[in-house]
Amino acid sequence: MEENEASQSHQAFNKQYDHTYILAVDQSTSGTKTLLIDKSGSIVSKYAIEHAQIYPQPGWVEHDPMEIYRNVVHAIKEIISRSGISTRQIAAITITNQRETAVVWDSATGLPIYNAIVWQCRRTADLCAELKDQGNEPQVKAKTGLVLDPYFSASKFRWICDQAARHHGNEQKAQLLAGTIDSWLIWKLTGGAVHATDYTNASRTSLFNIHTLQWDEELIELFGVGNLKLPQVKSSNEIYGFTAEPELFADSIPISGVIGDSHAALFGQLCHRPGMAKATYGTGTSVMMNIGENPVPPVNGLVTAIAWGINGKVEYALEGIIHCTGDCMKWVRDQLGLFTDYSEAETQAAALADNEGVYLVPAFVGLGAPYWFPNARAAIVGLSRSSDKRHIIRAALESIAYQVRDTIALMEAESGVPIVELRVDGGAAGNRLLMQFQADMLQADIVKPSIAELSAIGSAFLGGLCIGYWSSIEELHKLAQAPIGYAHKMDKQVSDGFHEGWKKAVQSVIS
Incomplete structure (x- = not known):
């Protein structure tokens, strides 16, 4: 959705609903939390559910993206049910997430082509070592601020691409979308209408130039992921789109406040x-x-x-x-x-x-x-x-x-x-x-801080600033x-x- 369309839709949304809470989704390495946060910055309700940790080999770590999405939907439904609120009281949904975990999915079927490869996973250590031996690390560092390490997403995308080519043929690559967990959740929650991420998550992929603030074609070629469609990159406090998940809401709710968990915690800590x-x-x-x-x-x-x-x-x-x-x-x-x-x-x-x-x-x-x-x-x-x-x-x-x-x-x-x-x-x-x-x-x-869940609080603060729930960063400091x-x-x-x-x-x- 274009930014002016999102703004107009949100103005209409504001007129129709009583905005009492921000609903924050905190999708971490171990599980999913949903939290209702009020204008005082307090958490008034919380629900959590774990997801499976998959270890196919020593040093390999995976998650099932479909399980994660099902858990997000379940957690949102549960917190609304348990708190007894109306969906009309939700001002926005915000997302903070485990970073670097890589997901690749087929845009036609809406299904992942492989499990999400988790940030902890070391399966691409040899590929990173090979690229480093070829003298590529200075270029990666200069453009991305990152070391050349399997921790980051790019080599994970490459590994999944290689699996797709091996099992499905190269022709499928043109249909593949790639992103971190936030992108996957946004795409699913908007019914496939929005493929986007924020600056923080993009900057953890080893494919994003933190100086030009653009996906870097040389790095995309270096990691061999040119046939993947990468998400549009936005500010954390933009409206990304509106929910189109019939299991959740009869009407759409704006998604804003999208940011990687550690960055969200830095913001929530008022640093x-x-x-x-x-x-x-x-x-x-x-x-x-x-x-x-x-x-x-x-x-x-x-x-x-x-x-x-x-x-x-x-x-x-x-x-x-x-x-x-x-x-x-x-x-x-x-x-x-x-x-x-x-x-x-x-x-x-x-x-x-x-x-x-x-x-x-x-x-x-x-x-x-x-x-x-x-x-x-x-x-x-x-x-x-x-x-x-x-x-x-x-x-x-x-x-x-x-x-x-x-x-x-x-x-x-x-x-x-x-x-x-x-x-x-x-x-x-x-x-x-x-x-x-x-x-x-x-x-x-x-x-x-006496208040916990700073990653969720940080994303809620950013989403709330976007929609006018809070007026300024100075106001946030008064909530401490x-x-x-x-x-x-x-x-x-x-x-x-x-x-x-x-x-x-x-x-x-x-x-």
């Missing part, structure tokens, strides 16, 4: 000034610092990202991407069976005074920032005869804080800006032991509630001693 930083603790962890309107070249394992696009103007961020944080705790719970819920994990870990020399390096899908060793493998080191499950749980928990410390140290060194405080969000940010240990490792204060704080308490020498043990553990898996 709107250069130098402000946040860490989102999820399956992996994104540590991100706002650097303003001028991108800096990516160095030493950090990447330069588009923080968000508003009204066609972008701001940038420096980011460290940690592959495995919350997922490490999930592994200890599900594969080792050492605890049943995360509150129990915190209690077990807190029963020890310290780690007693036990470290877990969670390189299950290689190591991301600041190390970038895609072929590293996980290890537990320092076990003694007296070690028990508490030591492994604590080591897994502490591994999150060590990785964040290493990433922030690199950011401080490259930006020249010391981080006095770190704003945090995500599931693990609710673990008090971890947050205190994080403050001690950083020797800096941790600030956790008193945060929870963690001041560092550990002596720096003790903190550094624990960290030295961690560095030796990391060296054992990369040497």
